[in-house]
Amino acid sequence: MNDYILEMHGISKSFPGVKALIDVNFSVKRGEIHCLVGENGAGKTTLMKVLSGIHPYGSYEGDIVLNGQIMKFNTIRESENTGIAIINQELALIPDLTVAENIFFGHEIMKRGLVDWNETYKQADIYLKKVGLNINPRSLMRDHRVGTQQLVEIAKALSKNAKLMILDEPTSSLNEEDSANLLRLLKELQKQGVTIIMISHRLKEVVSIAETITILRDGATVYTMRADEEEITENKIIKYMVGREMDNIYPHRESCVTDEVLFEVKDWCAYNAKSGQTVLKNINLKVHKGEIIGMAGLMGAGRTELALSIFGNTPEYKITTGELYLEGNRVRFSSPKDAIKKGVAYATEDRKKNGLILIQDIKFNTSFANLDRIRNRGVINRNEEVVQANKLKESINIKAPSVQQILRNLSGGNQQKVVLAKWIFATPKLMILDEPTRGIDVGAKFEIYTLMNEMVKQGMSIIMISSELLEVIGMSDRIYVMHEGKITGELSKSEATEQKIMHFATNTEELS
Amino acid sequence: MSENKKTGREYGKTLVTNLRNYLMYIALAVIFIVFQILSNGSFLTARNITNLINQTGYIAVMAVGMTLILIIRQIDLSVGFVAGFLGAAAARLLKAGVAVLPTILIVLAMGVMIGLVQGLIIGKVGVPAFITTLAFEFGFRGLLTLITEATGTIPIQSDVFYELSNGFIPELFKIGDLSGSCLIAGAISMALIVFSEIRKRKELKRYKFEDMPVLLFILKLLFFVALIGTLTVVLAGYRGISWTIVIVVIVVAIYSFVMNKTKVGRYIYGMGGNPEAAQLSGVDIKRILIGSFASMGLMAALGGILYTSRLGSATPTAGMGFELDAIASCYIAGVSTSGGVGSVANSVIGAFVIMSLTNGLNLIGVGISYQYLIKGIIFILAVALDVRSRGKKALG
């Protein structure tokens, strides 16, 4: 029997200069886990925004049929009332409210016109248990990790009595353990009768969890695959996603490592200025010219803190001892400005919060960290800027009608590419990349890896912080593993395996 | 969009987006026409327009400074009485026998100092701008009263100083009733605009970029020429070009250049868009903040000088509400309340919109209470129109 909870027929949607969706058909069976995959900018998020009323009725063409009835949602509220819940690519929690307040935000439990706090906290506790969280509903949202926040979002969706749950890249900012946890929970929810639509670029998890996979390319449905009809493999998905076979996920690379040490960190310690806690303990590391260093570890191992304390001397991690050497000279960067001037760049992991200026366009962001390159006797040459930005846009394949496109209107993955464009444009000697491929599709990942290879070939060095073990293994010449603010292991390319890295990442035993 | 042929609809779209950029000018034109009708033709006279421009000068320069402050997500509530106080300081200096040029330089330097101190308190100590500048507003109100207390109103005894806001560039010759120097200045600025626009277009061609269609380009040029032409002829019919115009044009030219063509300008916009990202891209955001407040102080000083010169005296209440007019000018001109967006040139037009309201309402004899009421309504309407036409809303 074909019992469809949802059918979307002939959906088309355009933005100025972009046809985001072209006559898309998308059907979801009741009770299944349905994954939506496709390259960056293929239209996945847009399709889900149409479904959930974020793009209201009238702004798109086509029909949404839910439980056999045509729906015309004008607001997200209206779609919620029919049992649809969407968890967006960018989480929508309020950091300064408690967990319980967040769960019931917008649909508070009322008693005689007032919020019933006792009931709120009691109910919150029940929903938190349901998603396997054992946290205090009265704690502040900001005190929890992304993994936990993601689960709170699900608790919130459940509290709205969701029958059809949409998750837009829920695992992209989670580490492997949290991801596995989340996927297990989704399976559990499925057993309780919830239908799930999940968008993801992590094909491995897609293969492991999905009953049905719909693949979008350039705004159109290209294929729907069912686990009960054919065997699903990553390669098959990739073929439909990018329109060709991809034999390798990682480009072929020859080592460009030289003997010359470019950058060295000695006995580096950092304390959190607020709490006084030690966040980094005696870090020692070396980066050779032309080398790609992988920094592996679990979330919270201190990798971002290490990068920030080196790069920015930011307020949070101010008090540091230890020594830095750049090309043999002892240095200290007093500010990001200073670091950039001396040739060190740091691409942040959170593009929305501190990576990009979303209200500005591609060219503005691309040139921002190195305006000198488009200046002529102190005057900015805007035409030159467009030319340069265009070159980069082509070379890393940023999908947008022009470099004048405002970043807010780009898909998540394409925004991430702008982050890279910006730092490539700055031509540093040492580039620290923090989760550079977060939310990026397989094809684009390949392009970014190729680009990294190019950069080291030209004598640049790269430190890549990444939570994806395979990426670390596939791309690094050498790997450092961190755990609780310490470097617990160092592995060469040939000795690196997932097991070894995980061992160091979870084990406190130091390698001497 | 590699296709070269454009459909009629796309032409329409280009026209609409271009018109949107000139919304301010259209608003100004509408206000002019309405007052012209209501005042039975006495609004658009050479005399009144000249008057209007000279009246707007002090708010215009302060709006320029305020634009930067608002772009970087700060606010300055102190500029009203800072301007009032510095105007009075100028009057005192002149009275004490200091020459005009040193007086002006001293007062401008004082303005920069005041701005710097506020910037340091906000940027280094970390007191929010709203509170710091409110405190300065109180303080300078007190200081203004103090230095005008003994004498009450301080009259300006220097003709040169008085000329700043009331004088005109010297007359070279006359063509009929029209001022020759004014016509020459008008012709030169027309030529400059046409020349620079054509050069810009050529440059675009050289880089092989798509520019607006030729027809639209010519229309745009004609529009500018007609605008300046009309203004020139109108002004020439009275006493020509006032020094206020010269000062405002210079200020706008310098600030526009800095904002659009230099690193500092980029940093200001970037910091307004996302301060954290800007800092991690190598912007010294504290320096930008302190610099912006110093520039605001400079503009407040200039505003104070122009206002005192205009009145011919410094009074104990000078400066009251200037900050609000300056802020309103910016918002009417499309500066974003969430920062990162705005243009100094537009803010000056915004100042003209506000002042032509005051001027026109006075002319047709509307009482001061109704003036405030009407100003409030127009302010909301103007910003609402701007917000809707850009499709950006305060919420969501």
Ligand SMILES: Nc1ncnc2c1ncn2[C@@H]1O[C@H](COP(=O)(O)OP(=O)(O)OP(=O)(O)O)[C@@H](O)[C@H]1O
């Ligand atoms: N508000 C908007 N204005 C203009 N264009 C938009 C807007 N939102 C999305 N787009 C464009 O529509 C296309 C589809 O975007 P969408 O966000 O749906 O992609 P996606 O498949 O979710 O990609 P990703 O994997 O990178 O998140 C992109 O080309 C994007 O630039």
Ligand SMILES: [Mg+2]
């Ligand atoms: Mg998306």
